[in-house]
Amino acid sequence: MDIDGSTHVRGMRVVHHGRRGAPPLVLIHGSGAAGSSWGPVAPALARRHHVVRIDLPGHGQSPPAVSYDVPGQAAVVAAALDDLALGPVTAVGHSSGGYIATALAERRPDLVGALALISSGPSPDALLPQPALLRALIAPPLGPLLWRVRSDAMLRRGVTAVCRRPVSVPDDLVDDVRGIGYRTFRTVLRRNTEYIAERSVPARLGALGLPALVVFGTADPRWDPDAVRLYDTASSTLVERLDGVGHFPMLEAPEEAGELLLRFLAAADR
Structure with missing residues (x-):
């Protein structure tokens, strides 16, 4: 039976696509985004999987x-x-x-059979100087002022600022991003940095030993694309690079990103 609908679970908005009983695939967005950022790749993934898109707390249609x-x-x-x-x-x-x-996966190894990370920086020292618009939106004293007057055009530019290929930003993503609070966003960024500063992501993947896919754009403006080589040290991890793609492969190269995920998922399900 096909499923296509949304609900709130534990305070988070959860959107389902695909077939009930198909292998479950959970899509988790990044900071300042929402589950709608997966829109361009979700239909292809849902043909073979029960796709679950989550709005993390304080993002999209989930409360703080x-x-x-x-x-x-x-x-x-x-x-x-x-x-x-x-x-x-x-x-x-x-x-x-x-x-x-x-x-x-670290907290609940019984719950996760495989991992796929897209544009996930390995450690704080791999972070590049951020695009000017993002710096202005994030940093005080200008950040809080700009945050309150963000227009649709500014929100779209915030997304495209980290892209290298031309993209069409989905309207529902613009709507979802508008609801994210300035303090929430700043706090999330700090907590993310604390997590990867405590232990790098490649080291964490190596300790987990799960089948893992890491996808990076060779033109990512947020993270040093050369730093993806650090993931080569993690056992059971496959690293794939997308030429000329920036930080948002799902928007910039949805067919390529979707195909990489589907190939990995087919191998992991065997």
Whole structure:
């Protein structure tokens, strides 16, 4: 039976696509985004999987949380998956969503059978100087002022600022991004940095030993694309590079990104 609908679980908006009973695939967005960022690749993935898109606390259509530390967010996701009776799942994370996916596997190894990380920086020293618009939106004293007057055009530019290929930003993503609070966003960024500063993502993947896919654009303006080589040291991890793609492969190269995910998922399901 096909499923296509949304609900709220543990306070988070959860959107389902695909066939009930198909292998479950959980898509976790990055900081300042929402589950709608997966829109361009979700239909292809849903042909073979039960796709679950989550709006993390304080993002999209999910209310704010008391804490935004990475393990705590992973715990909320785990509780939601338990309530939905889903597992083991393949957890796919974009950008800092990859940290949530990794922490989910660390916290609940029974719940995660495989991981896929897209544009997830390995450690703080791989972070590049950020695009000017993002710096202006994030940093005080200008940030809080600009945040309150963000137009649709500015929100779209905030997304395209980290892209290298021309993209069409989905309207629902613009709507979802508008609801993210300035303090929430700043706090989430700090907590993400704390997580990867405590231990790098490649080291965490190596300790987990799960089948893992890491996808990086060779023109990512947020993270040093050369730093993706650090993931080569993680056992059971496949690293794929997308030429000329920036930080948002799902928007910039949805067919290529979707095909990489489907090939990995087919191998992981064997």
